Amino acid sequence: MRPLSSLAMAALGSGVIAITYGLARFVFGLFLPSMREELTITSTMAGVIGALPFLSFVFAILAAPWVTRRLGVRRAGVAAAGLAGIGLITIAQAPSSLLLAVGVLICGISTGLSSPAMAEAVYRVVPPDLRGRVNATINAGTSLGIALAMPAVLVWAEAWRSAYTGFAALAALAALAALCYLPREERISLSRPRLFSAPVSRAQWLGLARLSGLAAGMGCVSAAYWVFAPDAVINAGGLVSSQTAWMWLAVGIGGLTGAGGGDLISRFGPAMTHAAGLTVMSASLALLAINPGNFALALSSAALFGAGYMILTGFYLVRSTQIMSNAPAFGPVLPLLATSVGQVAGSPLAGWLVGAEGHVATFTLFATLGLAVAGLGSWLLKERATADERAPG
Template structure:
């Protein structure tokens, strides 16, 4: 079979990320109001369930580099998409909150496996000068998956179970695409070959990854309130209807297409300004929703800005971590993406508790203030203590 071109790799990788991130992980909040009503789920319980895919993601991404070495990029991607299929089907048939929790837990595992597998696939298929752009484009596939939720809501309205059956069918297509088009590994990597082919990682690289991970944790915490409770906020506090929240998620997805520029932004403006700008945009989107959750126009604007900020930031962490650890592309994203997930694990139940006790408006405003504050704190830290390890000119 003819090797994948960079465009082909970006298309296939973006499709798999759309499934494992967009459909299997981030559209949960869009259907949460109907799930809460049918399964009798309180806001606090919803916050806990909403944290589970982030928690299972954290476990999966830790073991993902090892799994990628053992299975190779083809079987690793098939495993990730297959788990997404299983998780989405479990959600679609959930008779109780417990089964719903199990489904989102499985979906989180699929998400954690997919990014390191795709990073390794890009390293194998794409020339080095195009890897940053292709990785950022693949990462922006999350937005495509989120945008797909919009027609699902309009078609199935409040029938969230039917929507998840459709998502599972798309995930099954992703399994077949990975099986057919991704390169086959000649043989599983042996322990001895790992040592001979991978140069040792310098302590300054670990230090740079540690700083990047601290930034990712803060971003994950701030973003959790929006992912889990934004649709709930505009419906419960603003009086909007489910079909209008579908347009919000379309706006998130379309705005998130800007994430493909993350690699170019780092090259042009440097890590500090790129990160501060992305986090400020995301925090502004959260605060904007709090101003008037009953305004549909404001909700759409907020959603588009959130998509822009969030996807630029996740693209930033992916591209920057691979730049820092260019000799280990499957390992580079692990700590920053793990930190993002841990931040979301912490932020989701916190947001649920605040919604229970203070309401949606106060919760979103508090998260926005935290976001702006840490954006410029980290900008100062990067400028003062930043390192050029792995940075492209």
């Protein structure tokens, strides 16, 4: 079989990420109102369950570079998509909140495995000058998965179990595509556990640490939206479930701008790109807080959130692989891990605040936090990008 072209790698990687991130991890909030009603889930419990895919992601992504080297890119990609399918079908069949939590937990594992595997695949098949663009395009596949949830909600309305069964079928197709087309390689012996092809400098570690700290703050801010935005417009704003489907379509369409994350870094620099992404995300939270019952504002909020979130995750992915150029599978691990740690903290915090203060106050506070992280990023990233990229590796 001929090696994948850059375009084919972008398409395949986007498909895998669409399943593991978009459907297995981030559409949970869209169906949460129906799940809460059928399974009698409180706001606090919903926040805890919503944190589970982020928590399992933490452990999965720590193991992902080793798994990728041990199994090879192809097997790691198949494992990621396959676990997504198992998690999704478990959610579809869950008779209680406990089994729902188990399915959500498995979905988080699939997400943690997929990004490092795709980053390694890009490193192996894509020319160096195109890797930033292809990585950002693959990362934007999350938006495609989120957008797929829109027709699912319109077709099945309150039948979230049917939607998740359909998502599981798509995950099986993604696993098959990964098996057929991802680059084949021999498994790495356990006696050769090295992740780095060259020594990692202090400047590289510091650059990655700054990036990860900012990613944690962004993850915390984003958690409120992923878990409680549909709940806010339905329970606080009085909109109906079918309207939240249009919101998620707007998130997906807005998120497609994340495909340009690599180009934004090249043109405007890391500090400005990061600040712009967080400002857009904060604006999305503020719009929802202004009037959660206004459908036009809700759509605008969703599009801005999708754009902000995908630009930022693309930013962390591209910058981390640039900084850790000698370890492409490891580069995204710490920033994506930090994003998930922030989401693990932000989800139950948002759930508690929703129960105590309501949706409007919660989204206002999280929007303010987003602006604070934007300001911090402007200071941490300014004048440091050149030093990181000059680091040996």
